[in-house]
Amino acid sequence: MIVFDLKCLQGHKFEGWFDDGKAYEDQKARGLLTCPVCNDADISKIPTAFSIKAAHPEKTPALAQKELAKLEKTLAAFIENNFDNVGSRFATEALKIHYGVTEPRNIRGTSTQEEEKTLKEEGIGFIKIPVVSDDG
Numbered sequence: 374m375i376v377f378d379l380k381c382l383q384g385h386k387f388e389g390w391f392d393d394g395k396a397y398e399d400q401k402a403r404g405l406l407t408c409p410v411c412n413d414a415d416i417s418k419i420p421t422a423f424s425i426k427a428a429h430p431e432k433t434p435a436l437a438q439k440e441l442a443k444l445e446k447t448l449a450a451f452i453e454n455n456f457d458n459v460g461s462r463f464a465t466e467a468l469k470i471h472y473g474v475t476e477p478r479n480i481r482g483t484s485t486q487e488e489e490k491t492l493k494e495e496g497i498g499f500i501k502i503p504v505v506s507d508d509g
């Protein structure tokens with residue numbers, strides 16, 4: 374998601390959330406963007422710190438990195454509470470679930486590159502996230 378500061382011809386300022394910069398252009402082109410105050414469809418972007426940051430990601434300020442770290446922790450906590458930790462047996466368990474040997478459930482764990490290749494070949498979906506907790 375990306376947030377833009379927008380303004381209408383009357384100078385009303387408001388925020389718009391978009392999937393990406395293209396989504397903003399699309400919605401604007403189709404007249405879907407209107408001012409929440411006066412309903413004006415003539416909307417333009419106010420240059421913001423955010424768009425400048427996006428153009429130069431290496432200059433991401435410390436605050437954003439702190440927010441990211443918080444998000445990673447939240448995600449890790451969610452996974453810890455909702456996913457069964459199978460450790461290094463991840464690929465084996467994923468295959469068992471895939472072939473109906475065991476009950477379908479959310480699992481988490483680690484796998485080798487070779488195992489990941491096998492999972493992909495079997496058409497088993499999985500996601501990789503950076504590990505922030507140290508419980509293995």
Ligand SMILES: [Zn+2]
Nearest residue numbers: 381385408411
């Ligand atoms: Zn307006």
